[in-house]
Amino acid sequence: MTNINVFLRENLVGISSNISIAPQIDEKKLNNAVKAFAFTGSPSTVVALFDNTLFGSGKDGILFTGEQLIYRGSFSDPVSVPFASIEAVEYVETVTGSKGDKTEVSLLIRRKEGAALPITGLLSCNYRKLVETLQTCVQDFSEFTEERQLISIDELGEPLKVAYVQAVINMAYDNDQVIDDKEFAEVLQLMTRLDLTPEARFILRTYMASSSGHIPLATLLERINSNSPAGQVKALHVSLVKDLINVYYSTGGRDIAQFAFLQNNRELLDVSDEEIELAVMAIKNDYDMLRDDLTDDQIVSALKLLSAKAAAVGTPLAAVYLSGSVVGMSAAGLTSGLASLGMGGLLGMSGMMTGIGVAVLIGVGAYAGVRKLTGANELTRSKRRELMLNEVIKQTQLTISLVMKDINFITEKLNEAIRTHGVQDAQIKRLAGLMAQMTGAGAVLTEKTNSAQASATKLRCAQHLDESKLRALTREPTKAELYPWILEFYEERPVVVGRDEAGEEKTEVKLCLKRDRDRKQLETLARAFEAIGYFNVGDVLLGTASEAAGKAREKLSSLFS
Incomplete structure (x- = not known):
């Protein structure tokens, strides 16, 4: 049986049109619910919210986590029911009306200890399916844990990130046994977005050096799956497929049916045609954002279509962007850009992650930041798009900086080999010395850039905290x-x-x-x-x-x- 959080996400979605599934729970509604339901855990662990209010405030209904459900009726105190405490869940029909011509539907939660809890009056609710879902939780699961619903890849462990990039490298070598310049650039940008350590980059540099000795994709996927947070395996596969397709496109490929690596590994990757279409649509949207003639309104319209497509497929849009945007934006940068467009909640980042690390961008963070700097109440037509482009530039500069560090590393290894083997050729020594000098200068310039960026960034922080x-x-x-x-x-x-x-x-x-x-x-x-x-x-x-x-x-x- 799958993880309880995954089971709830997959099965609660069809209960009612009034239910929101993480990570796509409106932030304002989530805040209202957390307070109204007296939920003391992290908001990022909320799996779903059944909003039983007429005006969508989220203050009444049922809040679900991987450990419990909390029911709050109108003008009532919230009642917490841990799944482990439930004996059975029953579907109930009660005859009502003076002539006995009406039927009231409800569900009854029988607890192992304590009074039974009747739940009635749920708006547009498929009671039978809700009962079936909850009863399956009770019968088929023995472990109930609360967990963050989605975590961006740059926050995950190095073994997973290395295996993820190695899978992309396998694909780059698959068609012609060579990684060309465009493929290499895409891999480097992916490594930057995933925020790899120097040690992990060294492993991947070595892995990219030759097409021989590559780890089979099946083994790499096993590593990804085993190091994945519980319930996130599917999302990681969707994200990986997006990055594979992007590298394929970078070499001129356009017809997914002709993408041999993807088609030959469909069973391993476990993705549907609809999920592949969603990934393709996301990649196209990412590159469209770089077009000069695209306005903010057009970007918003395209993102809304993409969000609707994700909802139809049943895959959270956040899953597609777990590794950031293929044009170079990190997950944080993409969230910043969306917030600047007034779409901060589109990826559900506040429900997807905690406030620490990449997910500090919740609500309208970037928009507020720009208003603070400019004093303007409304940004110009394409000014907000500029923020997204600046993030692409920043990520690209960071990639170049990492390339300089890698060149310096290789130069040191070359010089070490020359010294070890006693090569006496004067020209080789001069060239090696020149390379070391140039890379050393590059490292100094990179450090100056980092220092200047740190100083500029510091200005955006409170020097004395109130x-x-x-x-x-x-x-x-x-x-x-x-x-x-x-x-x-x-x-x-x-x-x-x-x-x-x-x-x-x-x-x-x-x-x-x-x-x-x-x-x-x-x-x-x-x-x-x-x-x-x-x-x-x-x-x-x-x-x-x-x-x-x-x-x-x-x-x-x-x-x-």
């Missing part, structure tokens, strides 16, 4: 994890705030940004500030007002308790 403002802006459940995470970047230090009448410096102890943070860490922190709207006046006022209202409610509650 903890009360941060607390107000992270009150929502999907942003709550950012509060302690951001605090970790700061430390108390005395800061000169002026001089007294005697001319002596006056100091105050403030939360200051730690000095030992690198460019990558600062970039993530900057995105976190943008995500919560730290520099956006409207978000700050709203957060402050919410905090004040919360404190007022607490005071009133204490007066009448």
Whole structure:
């Protein structure tokens, strides 16, 4: 039997039109539900939400995780029912009406200990299928665990990421036993998006050096599957197929039917024709975003069509983008671009990941960041698209930087081999020395670039943190994890705030940004500030007002308790 979280995602989808399945649960609705249902876990572990409200607030209905369901009827307190505590689930029909001519349908949850729980009044609900699904949970599963519903590949372990890229390298060698320049460039960009360690890049450099000794695809997929988070294997396969097709397209291939590597390994990859069509559509959309004549409105329209296609296929759109966008955007950069287009929730990133790492971009983070910088209430027609292009440029520059490091590594190995074998040819030594000199200069320039980028990024972070403002802006459940995470970047230090009448410096102890943070860490922190709207006046006022209202409610509650 499959993982409980996967089973619920696959089987709850047909229960009702009012049910939302992770990672495509509206962020506002998810926040409402987490609070109304008194759910104390991470919002990223919510599998599904049955919204039983007339206006779609998500405050009544049923919230599902891999461990429990929480039922909240109208004007009632939430009731948590762990799956492990359920004895049986029954479908009930009750005759009603003065003439006995009406039937009321409901379900009854019988618990091993405690009173039975009747659930009635669910809007547009297929009670029989819901009962069948819950009864299967009780009968066929023995382990019930809450887990994040989808995690981007760059957050996963190195063994999985290495096997993933090796599968793409296998495909690049498959057609002509050579990796040409375009294929090589695509593999390098994929490695950058997946944020591989230097050790992992060395493994892959060696793997790319020859077509002999390659690991069979079946073995690589076993490694991917065994290192995959529970319930994410299918999503990883869909993402891998997208990256395979992209490399195939880079060499001029266009007809998927003629894509031999894909067709010969369909059974291993376990993807449907519809999922392949979705991947092709996503790749086309990615490249369309680079067209000069494409406006923001056209991008939004295309992404909505892509989202509708994903829904029809039954595959979360986030699964297609687990490795980022094939044009060079990381998962974070893509989320940033979508947010700037007013489509921050399209991939369900707030439900897909926690607030840490790549998923700090929740809600309208990038849009808030740009408004802070420009002071504009509305961006120009194509200004938001520019943000996405800038992310492509940044990722490409990072790839070039990694190539320089790899060249330097190879040069060192060459020089070591020359010294070890005592090669005396003066010309070889001069050329090797020149290469070392050039790569050394390249490394210096790269370091200067990184330093400049770190300085620029630091400007997008609060130099002195206002903890009360941060607390107000992270009150929502999907942003709550950012509060302690951001605090970790700061430390108390005395800061000169002026001089007294005697001319002596006056100091105050403030939360200051730690000095030992690198460019990558600062970039993530900057995105976190943008995500919560730290520099956006409207978000700050709203957060402050919410905090004040919360404190007022607490005071009133204490007066009448």
